[in-house]
Amino acid sequence: LSAVLAGLAEPMGLVRRTGIDRLSVLPAGEVPPNPVELLDSPRARETLELLRTHFDVVVVDSPPCPAFVETVLAATMCEASLLVLDATLTRAGDARPTIEQLAGTGRPLLGVVLNRARTNGAPYMGDGAGV
Numbered sequence: 001l002s003a004v005l006a007g008l009a010e011p012m013g014l015v016r017r018t019g020i021d022r023l024s025v026l027p028a029g030e031v032p033p034n035p036v037e038l039l040d041s042p043r044a045r046e047t048l049e050l051l052r053t054h055f056d057v058v059v060v061d062s063p064p065c066p067a068f069v070e071t072v073l074a075a076t077m078c079e080a081s082l083l084v085l086d087a088t089l090t091r092a093g094d095a096r097p098t099i100e101q102l103a104g105t106g107r108p109l110l111g112v113v114l115n116r117a118r119t120n121g122a123p124y125m126g127d128g129a130g131v
Contacts, residue, residue: 002029
């Protein structure tokens, strides 16, 4: 992706098939010195539009938010967001700033995925504290 956004390659030339049927990826590539500038460019928007014409669903994975402004910038170019939290690292209430930043993009937040939640065989019911 970084090579595409820098104008060094075409997206479809870098998209790779995976071992999973109907799943392809465009690897992130090297971290550029100017990620915000590259994401906030017409080329980034054009690339997403091109990918949308070739694939049923385009998922953009991003670094943790709110630590990286690129994440919120990328969210503004997507139709919706899905927040992924690590149950071993995220405390109740810690996700609120991220949810507020994503709400500020004007795009819907589809939901939250909670990774590494211990259920001890029972369904996860949360601690009642909310996010």
